[in-house]
Amino acid sequence: DSGVTQTPKHLITATGQRVTLRCSPRSGDLSVYWYQQSLDQGLQFLIHYYNGEERAKGNILERFSAQQFPDLHSELNLSSLELGDSALYFCASSVDRGSYNEQFFGPGTRLTVL
């Protein structure tokens, strides 16, 4: 158990809909990273938040957005869903102090868009 929690574990929805994925980082970690894992694209970085502020964006679509709240949990919002958005979405947390970051991954949310 990494100490990172993600809810829900599974999500099945229809095209055009909007969903919210939630992530709670390990106690004491200030950074949350979101990644998408799909058969087509592999593991891709989406977005990074540090202590409530957006720090970096990766291959995140404009239909997707995220935020990190004062209690440091984070939500990833996916809207106008398409079939190709079906994937495993992971969040990872890190202390992000010092010379390196060790990221601890949650169990993921499997999103199926029908």
Add this chain to the structure above:
Amino acid sequence: AQSVTQLGSHVSVSEGALVLLRCNYSSSVPPYLFWYVQYPNQGLQLLLKYTSAATLVKGINGFEAEFKKSETSFHLTKPSAHMSDAAEYFCAVSDEGRRALTFGSGTRLQVQP
């Protein structure tokens, strides 16, 4: 820009044999390098990391990796494979400026009895 290449999407070894999973990276600045393992229907677990200290890094479950700057490689090895090592392995790179991980495409390790 950073990138990672993992040679061999599938590797099959016999139980007790040497495991060698290859990773080459590209980075314009000193990299941080990681190996993660993913078991079916689970998240990613960190096996080991290189952060500019010792070039030979030991990780969990008997795995180790050697950072070779001249070859831009960070290959993962284990002297003797166990059935429980069957999983997908990902090499990843980040750096001081870009903390997000850039992953390779993964190598699925199969261990034959």
